[in-house]
Amino acid sequence: MTAPLRVHVTHVFSSDPATVFAALSEHEKLGVVFAPAKITRVKDGAASRNGVGSVRRLKIGPLPGFEETVTAAEEPTLIEYEITKGGPLKGHWAVQRLTPTGDGGTRLDYRIGFDAPLPGMAKVVGAGLSRQIKAGLTKLVP
Secondary structure (H helix, E strand, O other): OOOOEEEEEEEEEOOOHHHHHHHHHOHHHHHOOOOOOEEEEEEOOOOOOOOOOOEEEEEOOOOOOEEEEEEEEEOOOEEEEEEEEEOOOEEEEEEEEEEEOOOOOEEEEEEEEEEOOOOOHHHHHHHHHHHHHHHHHHHHOO
8 A cells, every 4th residue: 555545435324334345345336336437347256256356347438447456355344455457546555444333334434545647636536536435335235
């Protein structure tokens, strides 16, 4: 995780951590969070379908697609991934930490870091990504 933090989103779900983890780890369900991106599974993980080593491809409109690989998965508390192929962002990493709330829900702490090749681009991409994630998480699970 060398690139600086660009996006930090927190969200509280009424669903338990296992339910939220299942939704966040299922590649095809992430289209709701990252709409209008088209997300397709490229490869299953070594030990589980959505676990470490699993790969998804994201395609947003006419832009070139890119691939993200899950680098850590500890059900139901942690998912980490990074861009491993394509895309203009450099050093991209993401960490999703899930903690139970006192009322049976789940608090998500979602952090994304990256650099961009053009001055000012990281700030613009970060702001747009933050807005999209905040809106999309409300549609993922209750």
